[in-house]
Amino acid sequence: MKVVCSVLAVGVLLASTSALARGSETDPNQSEIWNKVHASLFQGARFETNADQVIALETPVRAEDASVVPIAIRARFAQSPERRIDKVWLIVDGNPSPLAAEFQFTPDSGRADIETRIRIEEYSFVRAIARTGDGKMYMVANYVKASGGCSAPAGKDPAVAKANLGKMRLRVEEKPVAGKPVLAQLMVSHPNDTGLAMDQLTRMYAPPHFVRRVEVRYDSKPVMTADVDFSISENPNFRFYFTPREGGELEASVVDNQELKFSTVMKVDGSRVASAQPERTPQ
Amino acid sequence: MQFARLLHCALPAIVLLSLPCAAAEPPAALREFAVETPAPGVYIHYGRVQIMTPENAGDIANVGFVVGERCVAVVDTGGTYAVGQALRGAIRSVTDKPVCFVINTHVHPDHVFGNRAFVDDRPEFVGHAHLPEAMARRGPNYLNALRRDLGSVADGSELVAPTRTVTQTLALDLGGRTLSVRAWPTAHTDQDLTVYDSTSGVLFLGDLVFERHIPVVDGKLRGMLAALGELKKLPAKVAIPGHGRAASWPAVLLAEQRYLERLLVGVKKAIAERRTLAQAVQTVGEEERNEWALFDEFHRRNVTAAYAELEWEE
Numbered sequence: 285m286k287v288v289c290s291v292l293a294v295g296v297l298l299a300s301t302s303a304l305a306r307g308s309e310t311d312p313n314q315s316e317i318w319n320k321v322h323a324s325l326f327q328g329a330r331f332e333t334n335a336d337q338v339i340a341l342e343t344p345v346r347a348e349d350a351s352v353v354p355i356a357i358r359a360r361f362a363q364s365p366e367r368r369i370d371k372v373w374l375i376v377d378g379n380p381s382p383l384a385a386e387f388q389f390t391p392d393s394g395r396a397d398i399e400t401r402i403r404i405e406e407y408s409f410v411r412a413i414a415r416t417g418d419g420k421m422y423m424v425a426n427y428v429k430a431s432g433g434c435s436a437p438a439g440k441d442p443a444v445a446k447a448n449l450g451k452m453r454l455r456v457e458e459k460p461v462a463g464k465p466v467l468a469q470l471m472v473s474h475p476n477d478t479g480l481a482m483d484q485l486t487r488m489y490a491p492p493h494f495v496r497r498v499e500v501r502y503d504s505k506p507v508m509t510a511d512v513d514f515s516i517s518e519n520p521n522f523r524f525y526f527t528p529r530e531g532g533e534l535e536a537s538v539v540d541n542q543e544l545k546f547s548t549v550m551k552v553d554g555s556r557v558a559s560a561q562p563e564r565t566p567q
Numbered sequence: 568m569q570f571a572r573l574l575h576c577a578l579p580a581i582v583l584l585s586l587p588c589a590a591a592e593p594p595a596a597l598r599e600f601a602v603e604t605p606a607p608g609v610y611i612h613y614g615r616v617q618i619m620t621p622e623n624a625g626d627i628a629n630v631g632f633v634v635g636e637r638c639v640a641v642v643d644t645g646g647t648y649a650v651g652q653a654l655r656g657a658i659r660s661v662t663d664k665p666v667c668f669v670i671n672t673h674v675h676p677d678h679v680f681g682n683r684a685f686v687d688d689r690p691e692f693v694g695h696a697h698l699p700e701a702m703a704r705r706g707p708n709y710l711n712a713l714r715r716d717l718g719s720v721a722d723g724s725e726l727v728a729p730t731r732t733v734t735q736t737l738a739l740d741l742g743g744r745t746l747s748v749r750a751w752p753t754a755h756t757d758q759d760l761t762v763y764d765s766t767s768g769v770l771f772l773g774d775l776v777f778e779r780h781i782p783v784v785d786g787k788l789r790g791m792l793a794a795l796g797e798l799k800k801l802p803a804k805v806a807i808p809g810h811g812r813a814a815s816w817p818a819v820l821l822a823e824q825r826y827l828e829r830l831l832v833g834v835k836k837a838i839a840e841r842r843t844l845a846q847a848v849q850t851v852g853e854e855e856r857n858e859w860a861l862f863d864e865f866h867r868r869n870v871t872a873a874y875a876e877l878e879w880e881e
Contacts, residue, residue, distance in 0.1 A: 348868040352875050354845040433619055433712065434675040435868060438704040440786050441757045457841060483703035486728045
């Protein structure tokens with residue numbers, strides 16, 4: 285998580301900048317925050333021009349509920365040994381920590397698609413950046429308006445979120461057919477809390493508590509791995525693909541920033557094998 | 568209804584002098600700050616059924632006050648410092664009694680940003696036990712949004728945290744009349760309060776009930792429905808919703824109940840049919856479109872919140 289931490293620092297530095305710093309609604313390259321992220325995280329890497337032939341990003345025009353904004357990143361082609369996407373970055377310019385997630389895919393992923401839900405703090409660009417197997421980089425960006433008024437990125441019921449910590453649901457969304465990519469969904473009950481610096485008004489304080497890594501394996505081989513933080517909504521939710529053979533087991537494991545570890549396993553024919561209670565990994 | 572219309576600009580000069588910032592001209596929207604009296608000693612100002620804009624100066628939620636023999640209790644303070652000042656002006660045109668309680672029915676900006684107008688009165692600020700945390704978590708975001716959306720009309724608006732919190736119920740003695748404050752389990756938000764004045768039978772519902780303004784789910788859909796079921800049993804003579812007009816009780820809550828039940832059924836069905844959140848938002852509850860004001864502003868958000876809540880029930 286070294287990279288995430290360095291970007292977090294950028295975010296803190298930029299937190300006080302004006303709306304202008306996030307750039308115009310039309311040109312994602314004019315965003316001041318993006319320019320910093322581009323330099324620090326991507327070393328100013330060049331992006332190919334034909335990004336829409338590689339990757340698509342679906343976002344709502346407006347973050348209806350700023351705490352739960354559904355987004356989808358879709359690969360324009362299935363994974364194959366010749367042509368595949370091995371990594372996707374999800375960036376939200378206006379968030380305190382702009383790098384929301386880094387997803388890694390393999391040939392066993394079948395498709396490098398991911399759907400999740402994010403928090404959106406302010407009017408800004410949301411970006412998906414893909415790196416293909418040949419090392420080329422592609423970026424697509426959509427401008428998302430935050431909602432005004434009473435919509436906030438904070439959780440709705442922190443007490444309940446804490447009580448349900450670590451429950452997991454893993455399921456295959458379609459009838460699995462050997463050799464064909466199949467859609468699966470992972471739900472994790474977790475407050476995914478940004479935390480609260482000591483609040484001068486109320487004296488409230490809360491340490492951050494968020495999922496930092498998600499690994500999904502099919503028959504012990506990774507199909508979707510994600511390094512994430514609190515830009516992902518409460519109760520993190522991921523929809524992704526993998527390519528089953530006959531039967532086999534799908535296993536998801538999650539580690540949070542307090543080193544709590546959760547996991548669940550299911551047989552791809554639908555029956556659940558086991559679900560582990562949260563445990564603290566040895567430090 | 569003899570106080571149906573109180574003109575802020577017609578306040579006696581002596582009162583104006585006692586207001587710390589009264590020298591500043593109030594926004595045009597607040598120059599006439601109408602107050603109605605549904606019962607003796609109870610005063611309501613109905614906010615506009617709109618989202619906050621510079622033109623309405625954040626005057627979009629219903630606010631009110633109750634006058635006892637000893638002192639005055641305020642129920643919600645409006646969406647800006649300016650609304651809070653206008654409300655304070657309305658109180659001062661009715662009574663010289665001190666403001667001893669300022670009750671916030673929940674954290675939403677249109678109900679709390681006027682608090683600061685009452686700080687010099689040194690009242691108890693009363694809120695749900697979860698209100699301090701909600702203010703801490705949401706306050707910076709709300710203040711940014713207020714400044715962004717209202718510009719200079721937001722000047723002076725600040726959050727003021729509760730000095731007394733309510734876990735279950737609390738009785739507030741105004742002298743000769745007692746208000747019963749009740750804290751609710753998560754419903755519209757996780758910090759909802761209602762306020763009941765047994766002397767007059769007036770029940771302040773906060774945003775547990777919306778009239779004309781589409782209901783907003785920012786807590787828990789099932790909690791909102793459960794709260795409506797409980798509220799119905801209360802023997803109110805007049806019930807004041809957080810938005811929209813007072814109407815006969817409990818009939819005023821039936822439209823919201825219908826909307827929320829449709830939302831529940833529609834979202835459950837979408838989840839059972841394995842439609843995604845993004846898909847559900849496109850279709851669920853469209854049959855309610857013409858029943859409410861501000862449907863486009865809040866309905867999709869409600870579907871989103873309901874989906875995130877209900878998907879764990881499967």
